Amino acid sequence: MTEATLSVGRVAKRCGVKVSTLHFYEQKGLIKSWRNDGNQRRYKPEVLRRISVIKAAQKVGISLEEIKLAFLSLPDNRTPTVEDWQLLSTNWQQMLDARIAYLQKLRDYMTGCIGCGCLSMSKCPLYNPDDVLATQGTGPVILEQTE
Amino acid sequence: MTEATLSVGRVAKRCGVKVSTLHFYEQKGLIKSWRNDGNQRRYKPEVLRRISVIKAAQKVGISLEEIKLAFLSLPDNRTPTVEDWQLLSTNWQQMLDARIAYLQKLRDYMTGCIGCGCLSMSKCPLYNPDDVLATQGTGPVILEQTE
DNA sequence: ACTTTACCTTAACTTAGGTTAAGGTTTTAA
DNA sequence: TTAAAACCTTAACCTAAGTTAAGGTAAAGT
Numbered sequence: 001m002t003e004a005t006l007s008v009g010r011v012a013k014r015c016g017v018k019v020s021t022l023h024f025y026e027q028k029g030l031i032k033s034w035r036n037d038g039n040q041r042r043y044k045p046e047v048l049r050r051i052s053v054i055k056a057a058q059k060v061g062i063s064l065e066e067i068k069l070a071f072l073s074l075p076d077n078r079t080p081t082v083e084d085w086q087l088l089s090t091n092w093q094q095m096l097d098a099r100i101a102y103l104q105k106l107r108d109y110m111t112g113c114i115g116c117g118c119l120s121m122s123k124c125p126l127y128n129p130d131d132v133l134a135t136q137g138t139g140p141v142i143l144e145q146t147e
Numbered sequence: 148m149t150e151a152t153l154s155v156g157r158v159a160k161r162c163g164v165k166v167s168t169l170h171f172y173e174q175k176g177l178i179k180s181w182r183n184d185g186n187q188r189r190y191k192p193e194v195l196r197r198i199s200v201i202k203a204a205q206k207v208g209i210s211l212e213e214i215k216l217a218f219l220s221l222p223d224n225r226t227p228t229v230e231d232w233q234l235l236s237t238n239w240q241q242m243l244d245a246r247i248a249y250l251q252k253l254r255d256y257m258t259g260c261i262g263c264g265c266l267s268m269s270k271c272p273l274y275n276p277d278d279v280l281a282t283q284g285t286g287p288v289i290l291e292q293t294e
Numbered sequence: 295a296c297t298t299t300a301c302c303t304t305a306a307c308t309t310a311g312g313t314t315a316a317g318g319t320t321t322t323a324a
Numbered sequence: 325t326t327a328a329a330a331c332c333t334t335a336a337c338c339t340a341a342g343t344t345a346a347g348g349t350a351a352a353g354t
Contacts, residue, residue, distance in 0.1 A: 007321095009330060019331085020313060028311090038320045040331055053261055056273040060253045064311070086262035096254040100247060106207045107243040114200055115233035126203040156300060166301080167343060175341090185350045187301055211341070 006043040008033075015051045022051075030054060030068055046079050053085070060096055153190040155180075162198045169198075177201060177215055193226050200232070207243055 012019045025031045026041075031050055033041040050071070057067050070088050074080045106126060113126045159166045172178045173188075178197055180188040197218070204214050217235050221227045253273060260273045 007330080018313075021311090023333095024312060036320095038331080040320070056253075056257070056261060058311090059273060060250065060257065082262045086258055089258045089261040093254055093257050096250065096257065100250050100254065103207065103243065103247050103250070106203075107240055107247065110203070110207065110240050110243065111233055111236045114203060114236035115229045126206060154300080165343075168341090170303090171342060183350095185301080187350070205341090 004045065006045060006047070008041045008043070011043050011047060011051070014048060015055070017051065017055075025051070025054065025064075028064055028068065030064060030071065044079075049080075049085070053088075057092065060092070061099065062092060062095075151192065153192060153194070155188045155190070158190050158194060158198070161195060162202070164198065164202075172198070172201065172211075175211055175215065177211060177218065191226075196227075196232070200235075204239065207239070208246065209239060209242075 006014075008019050008022055012022055022031065022041075026033060031043075031047050033043050033047075036042050054064070054067055057070075058064075062070075070091065073088060074084055109126050153161075155166050155169055159169055169178065169188075173180060178190075178194050180190050180194075183189050201211070201214055204217075205211075209217075217238065220235060221231055256273045
């Protein structure tokens, strides 16, 4: 195995994830590999960054489905450049801005609304389901926390 | 049924949730009911606020488990007062402050780190798993979004 | 009185993001 | 060369937060 190809165990170790996670990501279409003569997975070093980005994105609450979608904007025929990656993260940043603003708004209403009983009023953003973020129309957000 | 008792269907309608959700919450110990002669659930009107609070808390990413825990601080022998509810939400507010700050930090690192490759460095909060929020030691955060 | 609506319980199913186990093959290291 | 370590696939399992279905009882409306 030259420097340019990595086994699944090696990728797992360098990224701090389990081998089964890599199988899972591949099955979901988030990463790619080819097989050697013995049917074992081989990876380009490029995969390391992909996995780091997946982990970073998950940390800010982006789902694998959204990540997969974003990865569609990466070039197929060449290794992504710094600019390719930055474009991707810039889009996510804007989404994050919206989510942060939304959370702040909810936080600001929290004490007041829970105490006062306006929860049943249609003006309270804590209660109203038709509020904000329709702009992003994404699924549930999972913010993975560290322990 | 006097004004002071509600059937499960009535509670469901007034809170905008399904009957099955109320069964589920009861099973999880988040709400309580008693039974009438025909084995049907009956609720105190107080339950309406509990459910509103559950929904509000979920919206800011608090899990049912955490909500259940927080509800332990409510009085058992009397209907919770405004002060009881406000104490509860004040605690959540502080947690939210921390989460927002953490998200902001991640957002700020997003473009830079994903582009530059520092994702594999231990200093980058996007990569480093031992970062922040250890203060709250909670499970994954789910931010339910509206469509 | 009768029919419809509401309710009951139990069990299985759903999505996301994986993890674990079982049983068999390939690589690597001594 | 042989044993251990790494790898393969398939299938089942896990948590959270519910939802759906099936089969049966209670309550309410006409």
